[in-house]
Amino acid sequence: MADYVRNVWYMAAWEEEIVGDAMLGRTLLDEPWLMFRKADGGYAMMSDRCPHRLAPLHKGQRKDDTVGCPYHGLGFDASGVCVHNPFSDVIPPHARLPALPIVARYGGLWFWPGDAALADSDLIPDFSALDDPAPMVRGKTRFEANYEVITDNLMDLSHAEFIHVETFRTEGKIFAGRHSVTETQDGAIWSNWAMSNTRRPPWLEALPEDARLDEWLEMRWHAPSSMLLHIGFTLAGTPRDEAPIPSMINPHIITPETQSTSHYFFTRQPGGDSEALAHKVFEEEDRPMLEEIQRRMGDTDFWDWKPVILHVDAAAIRARRRLMKMRREESSGQDCAAA
Amino acid sequence: MADYVRNVWYMAAWEEEIVGDAMLGRTLLDEPWLMFRKADGGYAMMSDRCPHRLAPLHKGQRKDDTVGCPYHGLGFDASGVCVHNPFSDVIPPHARLPALPIVARYGGLWFWPGDAALADSDLIPDFSALDDPAPMVRGKTRFEANYEVITDNLMDLSHAEFIHVETFRTEGKIFAGRHSVTETQDGAIWSNWAMSNTRRPPWLEALPEDARLDEWLEMRWHAPSSMLLHIGFTLAGTPRDEAPIPSMINPHIITPETQSTSHYFFTRQPGGDSEALAHKVFEEEDRPMLEEIQRRMGDTDFWDWKPVILHVDAAAIRARRRLMKMRREESSGQDCAAA
């Protein structure tokens, strides 16, 4: 299995998953981690495995910014350093938990599993669209599939014509659209579909029945697998900034739990219909397909399957290659450091 | 784990398991396969893993003899060749699924996982007894046991005196019988019991109570593990062809799903009593024993356990040795081809 890219921001949780003083334990990148909100409003993230007897610290007690182990009571501060030994005034000198930089932004908690000296929060991908005051429901699910398999799915939205054919009723529009892949200065890879002169969909009753539209469907990817989907339209032939209603923006942020399972963060409109739609799309359409693919892939690397590549895969393949390059650079960097 | 013998016919399914235009997905010899009935009445068998993104093709759509991938719509003809690309008129040149020869015979579908040039349908073992017009119910179960472990069970029917003692009431007849092993020109190995001058069983009310019988119990094996059981009797001292009622013939055809799990094809008499009996024999008597044995065997090869061999194992051992020889020949054949 390929290693994880380390010097990059991953999303660990939505902010509201940490309720008050509670501690959140979550497996991320194959390791158990513990997160909590500090007295100063910031967040702490450290290993969820006590260095004494490997106990799960998130089941312990918080006292201010100190975490007490539920098993024998060693206390650790927000940087993971042991500051309390209930059996002695002497703190064991090597009792220190690995801790990671963690930053709250755009409603999510972002962590940096690599070299902490490089953890510049300006490198967190811009999800400021999520700060929109319009209330969206933030959701999370878990797929038994590798994060790059889920990225493949999202960077090639043509799959909507097949597995979401009932829910999204794209009715061939994506096929008829023009697909392009672009890269931007911020490190993003975009997988864009432009669909010109399309028929007004039935639900858009604000426009006359014979109105024609120019539509777009644009998925923005940042390493390792943090995506943002933009869906919009304007009257055919008119510029985007004259769109009659604002475009919809939906995050699809994937964080590896393990090499074969992933946390999946998304948002949806409030209301029962939207909840039902999200359930159908994520749980009944995407999940079974991606989990079947994961089982068929097994422990064999994606490239060793010598997969057939289509034009429409250009964006997904570019994201895979970017990660491969980052992994190669990180591993050769480590070799240099070791030499 | 030993490899599978490749140049031999295996049974994949009963014909009626493929209903109308439906596609059947089934794991056979560790790989996912897809089967369907073609417009011309024949059958097609190909990998159930799309060469594009590994999607399960059997969840897709049939259109005539073309299978459309449920994920992005690539279409494959009955020989596994990609014939449709929904995104372009260009068919990706390497988009081709492994496909296997498959033949319907005796109510079953038989496939040849080896060199297709050698797939002579005359080599399918003779199960014409199953074409008998008397209606039998065809059944299938799945055991979490290796196919050779199940073969051992069937080639040594003396186990009926123990684990089927309540259902078959053999009451020592098999012990008292004479066991012989023979091989025939068609490649079969026979494990035969002859029981002379036995008492009439209570259910055989058509014969006088003091009638004496000569009985036989004969299991015919063909590689890899396709068996046919013959049960018959005649009045003591009279020739077989004067038997008062025809002998019973039951297939026990085992096909590996994986090295530690197997598909088990059988038939039974119609009716609730027969259904209950088959359930008891297969599910409550054979299955727990064979699955326990599989767990106790673990990943250690059968021979590495240095098992005690009894005379009554002669047929089972001969079948095991035949498969070893076939595997050896196939693997040395591959070495030659590679040289």
Next chain:
Amino acid sequence: MADYVRNVWYMAAWEEEIVGDAMLGRTLLDEPWLMFRKADGGYAMMSDRCPHRLAPLHKGQRKDDTVGCPYHGLGFDASGVCVHNPFSDVIPPHARLPALPIVARYGGLWFWPGDAALADSDLIPDFSALDDPAPMVRGKTRFEANYEVITDNLMDLSHAEFIHVETFRTEGKIFAGRHSVTETQDGAIWSNWAMSNTRRPPWLEALPEDARLDEWLEMRWHAPSSMLLHIGFTLAGTPRDEAPIPSMINPHIITPETQSTSHYFFTRQPGGDSEALAHKVFEEEDRPMLEEIQRRMGDTDFWDWKPVILHVDAAAIRARRRLMKMRREESSGQDCAAA
């Protein structure tokens, strides 16, 4: 994974787990074993895997001291030697089951998985306290945790201040106590807490409310992981043998099922309250913690985690080092024997 120490007594079961003529099948030290009570009142222990076809013998039939295989009826005597072949008067010469010394003592059945010539029953740790006529209920549970992880838990009872804080209400007494570790001639390692001049607990209404006590809590360990807990008190400043009520004695005897799962033998007072308390302590408090630790440990050896060691771990560490030494000696002994 570290090997098991072989030349030592392990507890296999409570005597009453073998009811009448029944056979008990149990996985111990990664292998399936079969136990039964012989006609002479002694016990037999042998492999639960028939040397013929690996069948589970404990599902077979007992006839006097002979075990009949449920699959094909080979019979084995109490020493594991094949004495019956239902197919022939000839006994297969190599048909012999591994058999182990097994002794009933103190209500338990003790087995010796090493060199039988060294199996001196005087080496069984002294659990004669369990022979007390006062009726105690003997219990057994199963933890998905390694036996040394469970030993760590028991040799450092300070964990009671945390995970048993509600059930035992030690209220800091263990912290305030003096911990010492001693070794005795019988090979035991003791982990002892002495708590001086403590307040009378509320339930001890037989003593005046302002009575002061000297209490002790002493866990005795014998290899591999057979422990006996002594809990007692006396009026402050008076000698132990003047204790107003006898000290409580509870076995905690752990036997590996596999490297990551264990059998756990204990006793408790009769009655519903004691049953509920034992359930809470074992199943709701200790089990989840120890199983979480086992998951966090994974396949990595305990020492490779470079765990922080506290003073309070002295007894647990000494037990671990004793086992390491025993394993080293046994493996170098084998090397000598092989040379």
